[in-house]
Amino acid sequence: MVALFRRLRPIAALVASLVLLSPARAEQQDITAAARSVVRVALVATNGSDAYFVGHGSGIAIAPDKVLTNAHVVELAREEKDLVIGVIPSEGKKSYGGRIIAYSPGNDLALIQLEEGSLPVATFYAGAVDDGQHVTAIGYPGTVDRAQGLSLKQLVEPLGTVKTSGSISSGRSSQSFDTILHTAPLAAGNSGGPLIDDCGRVLGVNSFGSISDGNDAEFGFAVSWREVASFLRQAGVSSLHTVVACRTMAEADAAESSITQRESQLTEQSDRAAADKRDQALQQARDTAERDVISGRENAMAGAAVLLALAVLGLGAGGLFYSQGREKRATWFIAGGGILLMGALGLFVFKPSFASIDERVKLPEDQSVVSNKAFAWAGDNICRIDLNRSRLTVSQPNDVGLNWAEGGCVNGDTQYQATGTTWQRASVPDEGNYVSRSEFDPATGLLRVQRWLPDGDTMDKARALLKDGPIKGCSSDSTMLTRIATLQSDLAALLPPQPNERLVYHCQKGRLAPADPAP
Template sequence: MTLIARILAALTLIFAIPASAEQQDVAATVRSVVRVVLIASNGNDSYFVGHGSGFAVAPDKVLTNAHVVELLRTEPNLSLGIIPSEGKKSYGGKVIAFSPGNDLALIQLTSGNLPVSSFFAGAVTDGQHVTAIGYPGVVDRAQGLSLSEMIAPVSPVKTSGNVSTGRSSHSFDTLLHTAPMAQGNSGGPLVDDCGRVLGVNSFGSQGESDADAEFGFAVSNREIGSFLRQASVQFQRTTVPCRSIAELDALEAQRAQDELEKQDAQDAALRAQRDQAMQNARQEAQQDIISGRENAIAVAAVLLAFGVLAVGAAGLFHTQGKTKTRNQAGAVGAVLLLGAGAAFFLRPSFSGIDDRIALPANMTEAAVGDGATYDGVGDNLCRIDESRSRITVSDTQDVPIRWTEKGCANGSAQYIEDNEGWTRILVPANDATISINRFDPKTGGFRTDRYLADATTMDKARALRAKFGAGQCTRDPEQLTKQAQSQAEIRAVLPSQPNERLVYRCTKGALPPAQ
C-alpha cells in the first residue's frame, strides 16, 4: 500500500469513531425503557400518585429503583402500571424483588412482553460519553400532560453527559455522571454509545445555587448483576468494546486491502519461485538434451566404425570368392551403417526442450492468484470473531450451518444469491429484531446484521413477510423470484445501518446434535 493510501485509511478510522452516542442505537435502547406509574383508586376515581422509569431486563421483567415503588409496600390501595415507550398497550405489574440497600427493585409483568436491554460488563472509563433515558416529570408538566396521556405509551427523554470515575456513594457502588436528570428519571438506564446499560439512574446532586452544576448517580452494573442473579434473572451482557458500524466498515476495508496486498505478495513470491524453477528445469532439460545428443553421436560413431569394418570384410571375402560369407558381412555392414545414420539424424533436438520441462503442481501458472478456497457445502460450525463484530444485545453462541449448493441452510432456510452473495432476511413473529444473514461458501464467512427496529418498522416487515411467505427451501425459479422480491421490499423499510454486526468464521466439521 502506498504512503498516501495508508494515511487516508488512518484518517478514515479516526473520523469513523463516534464522538457521541449514535442516535440509532439510543433509539433501539428506548424500546425497552418504560414509565413506572403508581395509581390510587377510591373505587370510582383514579388519580396519579407518582411515577419513575425502568427498563426490561427480561421479556416479562422490568428493573427500576426501589424508591420508585416503595409506596406499594405501605399503601395497599395503590396499583402499579408499566407504560412502554411505543405501541398501544400498557401492562400491570407486581414487585417480586426489592432491595432498598442499593435502591433496586424488580417488577414482574402480569401480561405482555418487552424488548430487552443489554448490559456492558466491561470497565467504564473516565470521561466516557453516556446517555440517560427516562421520564422526567418536568417535561410532562411543561407539556401539560393529563393523566390519560401520562399512562399512554410515549417516547422517553434522552440527555447526554460524561462519566466522572473515582467518586461513588458511600452506601452502594454508583457511577457519577453529568447527564441532566430530574424527578421521574429514577430507575431509567444510563447507556453507552452502543446503547448498552452501564447503570440505573438513582438520584442527583442538589446545588446550593442556580449556578451549581447538577450531577447524577447511577447504580453500577456490579450492584445490578448481583441483584439480578439473586433474583434468578438471566440477563444479556457483553464485554466487547463499543465501535460504530462506520468504524467496522473502515476496518473491513483495511483488512480487505491488507489481504489483497498479502495475496499479491504471495503471488509475486510464487511467480519468482516459478521463474527460478522454470530456469532450473530448462537448464536440466538442456543438459539432458546435450547428453542425449552426445550419446547418440557416440553410438552413431561406433555403429559407423563397425559398419565400415563389415563392408571392408565383405570386400575381402569377395576377392576370396567366399560369396555366402561376403553377403552376410555386407548385410551386417549395411545394417550397421543404416543404424549409424539413424542414431545421428534421430539425436535429440534443442527444439524439443520445452516438452521436457516439468514443474511442481503448486508452481504452475494456473496456481498463481488462486488462493486456497473454502467449500461450504456440507456441515459448517461458525464461531464469533469479536474483533470484527459490533455486539450490543445478542448472545454470541456458535452458529451451525448445513449448506447445499442451491443455498438451502439446515434443511429449511432458503438463501437468495444476489450481488452481496447468499443472503436471507429473518423477521421473527415476537422478537423485535430484523436480521440479514450472509454466508459465503467460498470463504466460510458468515455475517449477521441486526436491526433493532421500532414497532412501526416491525409491523411493515412482518406484513411483507406474511405477504411472501417464510422462505422455505426450494428450487422453483418462481418461488425464488418471490423470495428475492420479498427481501428487496423488506430492505427498503430498514434503517441505513444496522445496530449490530456479528461476524463469524466457519470451519468444516460435524454439527452438534440438535437440542
C-alpha cells in the same frame, strides 16, 4: 420519590452549551433502539371511580414481562395498598399493570412483574466503564412533562422518552452502594431509567442526582451493573448482558478495510513468493531438460560415429572378400556394414533436438492453485465470530452452527438464494424485535449476519410482508425463490441502509453441540 429530586436545578447554561456543541459520538439508531426498552413507572391512587396521579419514575425491561426500576420509585406502593403500579411503554397503544416481585432499598432496586403484555428487552454492558466515556440517560423527567402541560390521561399513555448526554466521572461512587457518577442531566422522573453507552447497552440504573445551588454543574448517580447483577441473581432472574466493547459502525468498517488490505497484501506476497518459486522450479526443470538433451545428442553422435566406423570396416572387409572370390562371406560383411551404416544414419538423424527441451520440462503440481480452490462446505460447519470485523451491540459473540447443502439449503430447513457468488436470506422472526439478513460465501467460508433493531411500527410492517405465511423449508421451486427475493427487496426499502449490528463468522468443518445456536 419526588421529594428526592425537589432540590435538583437545571444544569448550568455553559455546561449545556458545551454538551450541545460536542460531536455526536453515539450511533443514534442504537440509542433509539435502547429507548424502546424504557418505560414510565406510574403510581396511581384509586378511590372508587376516581384516579389520582401520585408520582412516577422510569424503568428498564430486563425480560419481556419484567421491569427493573429504583426501590424509591415504588416505595409508596408497598406502603399504600390503594396505589396501583402502571407500566407505560414508550411506543404502542397499550399500558400495563404491574406488581412488585423483588425489592431492595439497600441498593435502591426493585423488580416489577407485568400482569400482561410484552416489552423489548434491554442488554447490559458487564465490562468496565472508562473515565470520560460518553453516556446517555433515558427516562421521563417530570420537568419536561410539566413544561408540556401533560394531563393525567397523557401521562398514562405511551409516550416517547427524553434523552440527555454526559460523560462518566469515575472514582467517586456513593457510600451506600456501588454507583456510576456521570454528568448526564437528571430530573425527578429519571429515577429507574437507564444510563447507556453509545451502543445502547445499559451501564447502570439512574438513582439520584447531586444537589446544586443553581451555579454549579449537577451530577447523577446510577446503580452499577455489579449491584444490578447481584440483585437479579438473588431474585432468580436472568438478564441479557455482554462484555464486547462498544465501537461505531464506521470504526468496524475501518477495521475490516484494514484487515482486508492486510490480507490482500499477504495474498500478493504469497502469490509473488509462489511465482518466484515456480520460476525457480521452471528454470531448474529447463536446465535439467537442456542437460538431458545435450547428453542425449552427444551420446547419439558418439554412437553414430562408432556404428559408422564399424560400417566402414564391414563394407571394406566385404569388398576384400569379394575380390578374393569369397562371395558368400563378402555378402554377409557387406550386408552387416549396410545395417551398421543405416544405424549410424538413424542415430544421427533422430538424435534429440534442442526444440524438444520445452516438451521435456516437467513441473511439480502448483500447490498455490490447489489451495485457492473453493472448500467443500457441504455438511456441518462451526462458524466462529471474528470480533475484529464485527460490530456487536446486543448480541452474544457465540459460535454458530451451519449445515450447508449444495443449492443453498441451510440447517435442513432454510433456503438461501444465490446472489452473484454468495447466498443470502432475510429473516423476520415471529417474536423479538429485530430483522436480520445473512450472507454466506462458499468461496471463502465467511458468514455475515446483519441485524436491525427497528421500532414497533416498522416491525409490524416487516411481519406484514409475510402475510402469506413464513418461508419455511428448502426447495429450488421458483415460487419460493421469488418470495425470498421479494422479501429481501421489500425489507431493504423498509429498513435504513446501516444495520445496528454486523456479525462476521469464519466457518470450518465441524459440529456444534445440540444446544448451540444457528444463524
